[in-house]
Amino acid sequence: MANVYKFAWLNIAALSTGSDYEGFINEAREPRAIFGFRASFAAIIGTGSQDINRNLQGRPCVLLDGEVTLLWDKQSDLPGGGDWMAPLFTRAWVYQERSLARRTLAFATHGVFFSCDEAYYGRTSTFCAVAAALVDEALATGNAPSREQLQMEARDLLSRFDATWNGAVIDYTKCKLTKDTDRLVAISSTAHEVADSGIPREKRYLAGLWDINFISQLRWMTCEGRNTKPRKRIGTDGYVAPSWSWASIEAPVATCGAFYTDDKPIRFLADVTAADVKLATEFPFGAVRAGWVRLRGCLRAVSGSETHGTMGGTSLTDEATGENLWFASDTTEGYEMVASSAGLRKVVWVPHVLTALETMVECNVLVLSELSPDEETGDDDGTFIKPGEKVYRRLGMGNFGRIPSLFRQDKLLMAMGTYPEADEMEDIAREFVRNEVGFREFVII
Known part of the structure; x- marks a missing residue:
């Protein structure tokens, strides 16, 4: 599919039609x-x-x-207007067509427009040209760069790569599929194209994520969890992806980009030590049968939960401190589990990312549920999951925080690590030392 759209001379898009049975040449063409x-x-x-x-x-x-x-x-219906919400652009299978085509002649409800690789400031928004642009900038150096300059350029390239892929995930997950099992397949050609860009050179695609800065890519969430059906489990019909992947749920997601430069106020509170997937075919960018990621971090127990009003949020109570943290479940399953005493006993949370901004010192967390010993993990040959190792499934994301003047009064924030006596938020984040007491390895499937 990538070759079809990438090497086609012209792609014609019928934006305003909802199916193959409708026409797209109509009386209202004058825009x-x-x-x-x-x-x-x-x-x-x-x-x-x-x-x-x-x-x-x-x-x-x-x-x-x-x-x-x-x-x-x-x-109306011109580039930059309402055409991006046209029926064609709500279809997930068309995303690859949009991102890979070099030239597109688009028929909207009230107008016709043309876009190509030079349509946006001399660069295109498609992955082909974005990758080329990154390569051009990486090679456009006058004098031999120093080691420090190379490190800065490498971090910048990685950051832009991460931001590019995050943007693709956000746009793609807004689209709809007739068969949800196509979720990884319908974006596979775009992922393949990104992999061929060589930026960064060494990277592996893992069910919608990349093993470059993997810990940051776990920072995705949805605001539609209360209306999203539970994800399928390994070995069942309809299984799409491991719970740590955005592809495991049928909902639009938001992602948080990586921060590679030293002056950004962010610190990771857990580490990814290994990740792998079991492919459904030989194509590394397609469907998977299972997936695992091993994290090293602190598993903290939950002692209670509370729903704040009929339309309010849900909070979890940390067992060790009695402090609360907000919880956003990926699906209805998470809300059902924390609402019952039996389900709540399986729930844990893991500190993920600490951010220090001028308005807030905040910690993002992963909320997980422990698997029963008899549940399928997909590790048939026993090469990934160690004997006796704890295995979990992702339920959602959470967070807690305080304004800068009060963050030292928060028991949970202070339990995350040691903070300097500095007043500037950037200095606080830069000199923060995380608390690794109780760190252990565990697997999320």
């Missing part, structure tokens, strides 16, 4: 309605005087003698 009329400067300015040639002080004003031609210009 612009223009009405012209003339009016005096005085009428436009509104002097408030009976004598339109006099100003507000009643003095003669030559400027008010003139007239001007005015145009009322109505445009």
